[in-house]
Amino acid sequence: GAGVSQSPRYKVAKRGQDVALRCDPISGHVSLFWYQQALGQGPEFLTYFQNEAQLDKSGLPSDRFFAERPEGSVSTLKIQRTQQEDSAVYLCASSLARAPAPETQYFGPGTRLLVL
């Protein structure tokens, strides 16, 4: 497909389990973003990659959250020892990253995580 894809679409985890969320960006897109969207809220920035380099991880809420993009394409967001407050929709977005104007970010459908 031509858009950003994410898997799984839904994930139920027991408190304390580790989870891994996958993002496949649009082919050729240099930049990749992760956002967390709590119920009834707007998305909040988690982390940003340019190719394989993680340039900003200031939005990661704790050291239980880890993201990687080892080959500059697919990215994985990992959450260790999940807590109930981690329940949210996790959105991935990619963009071409052409300077100087801000490029459009294209969003995937998200992964809805429920921690019981």
Added chain:
Amino acid sequence: AQSVTQLGSHVSVSEGALVLLRCNYSSSVPPYLFWYVQYPNQGLQLLLKYTTGATLVKGINGFEAEFKKSETSFHLTKPSAHMSDAAEYFCAVSESGSARQLTFGSGTQLTVLP
């Protein structure tokens, strides 16, 4: 630090009526401004964006927004609502320069009544 305020978490309009969704922002540098729409169980789709130049921006599906620096606003309008416009709308800001992430408002759920 930048922030976005969307006044009205829920807005209802009749089909054919004017749609007005409000967005105010704060930013320490000239901002880039965006409106996204989110349909249930789907990702966010860009409606329009303001970077530089003309302050009245036209987007998809008949929507437009006007950047008013003096009011720090970027309200979204559409002259005539369609049933298919029912969705959640998010205003977002990105600061010019190297920062690339978007800061979103909390969203406005638009209901279109027949």
